[in-house]
Amino acid sequence: MLGLSYFSFADLWSPLFLAAILLLIAGYFVVIGPLSGKFPGSGPVSLWQRLLFVSGIIALYLAQGGPVSLLGHIMFSFHMLSMALSYLVAVPLIMLGIPEWIWRALLKVNPLRRLSFLAHPVVAALVFNGLFSLYHIPAIHDYVMLNFTVHRLYYLVLFLTAGLMWWTLINPLPERRMASGLGKIGFIFLNMVLLTPACGLIIFADQTLYATYSDPDTWAQAMGYCVSGDPAVLLQNFGGPTFFGLMSPKVDQQVGGIAMKFIQEIIFASMLAYVFYHWYKKENGQDDAEVSGSPSEVDGGHLTRA
Template sequence: MLGLQYFSFTDLWSPLFMAFMLLIIGGYFVVIGPLSEKFEGAEHVSLGQKVLFVSGIAILYLAQGGPVSLLGHTMFTFHMLSMALSYLVAPPLVMLGIPVWLWRAALRVNPFRRLSFLASPIVAAVLFNGLFSLYHIPVIHDYVMLHFTAHRLYYLILLITSVLMWWTLIRPLPEEKGISSLKKIGYIFLNMVLLTPACALIIFAKEPMYATFSDPNAWAKAMGYCTSGDPSALLRAYGGPKFFNILDTTVDQQVGGIVMKFTQEFIFASMMGYVFYNWYKNENNNDDEQVLPRMEPADQNISQR
């Protein structure tokens, strides 16, 4: 299916990365379990939070080390799916799965306190969406995909900036002063708008933009970072990415842009609906809880008569 049968278990599942992610999950359960008594204000972590954390880590693994990652090197559609899962789906799940007392302990020893301004709403939104859009400029995208160190570093920076972008909406620390519901809606809308130009550029392109999905030699070199063996053997065996792509290269590129934009729109539209619902509910509760005016002494005398 989609050519996965041509690759080994190691190529498909990246055992080293799998082990690393399992260590993170194991460390999480050790910290919230046996070691929790060492943290000030530690409380029981609900099953829901545990499920959210493990789900977020699992999604991040599938997107960056599992079959979705490998398919992201053969079809642009899966590349964009991997990006959406990595930066729009996994981070909020992981953040919601971390208990408040653990966030407090982690931030207490944060060596980057002077860079806290990066988490401010406007800066975080511009940083993440700007870096994401910059990455999909063809010359930059192909350079990052063809240079292993740049690839890992850029993806790590994107992950960090996505966490900063989500911080305003998740607000892990309840004691932090958050923005109003109206500003949250504006913030969500800002993120939706900022990503639109990059997606539109990809969706409406009339020809392939990225060498790593159209040039056999560039594709083979990029594949060499996620598969074992000699990349040139891929060329001899399959001839290039078209062997695996079930769509025309340009159509695949357009579908990828649609997948990214649709995923973002769905997630942020859902978040906007949630924020608006809570805003509406709180406004109604405030109206219902208005205190009736007290009776003046004269009124009390009249009532006694």
């Protein structure tokens, strides 16, 4: 299927990355279990949260170490699927799976506190979407794909900035919230708008933009970082990425842009409905959890009484 039978188990499943992923999951369960008593205010973690964390880690593995990652070096549409899984699916699921008491412990680390300005909603949205759009400028994309260290570092930075972007929407700490319900709605629309130019460039381009998916030599060099053996053998055996393609490079490119925008729209539309529902309940005095008692909210980074 899709030419996967031509590649080895190691090429498809990245055993070292899989081992790292399994260790990360094991570490999570150790922290929320035997080591939880070392965290102030710790408590039991629900089964739902555990499932969210594990699901997010699995999504990240499939996108960056599993078959989707390999196919992302062959077809641009799968590259964009990998992007969506990594930063629009895996990141929020992982964050939702981390309990409040771990977040409070993490945010006490001094280097993180000094970088807190990056979590400001507008800054976070501009940084993540800016880096994502910059990456998909053809010359930059091909350079990153052909330089292994730069590739890994850029993806790590995208992962971290995606976390900063999602923090505005799924921050579980009432004392650190920087946006009201209406502010979150505006933030969602801002993210939807900021990603549109990059997707539009890809969808409506009248030619193939990326040598990685159209030039056989460039493709073979990029593939050399994710498969074993001599990249020259790939050229001898397959001739280039079109051997595996279900569609022409141009159509594949358009499908990738559409898929990225479509997935983003679905995810943010779902988040918009969720935020609007709870904001509406609060505004109408129906959200007892927030209306009763004496809640505190963050306004511009300073605690104020509601």
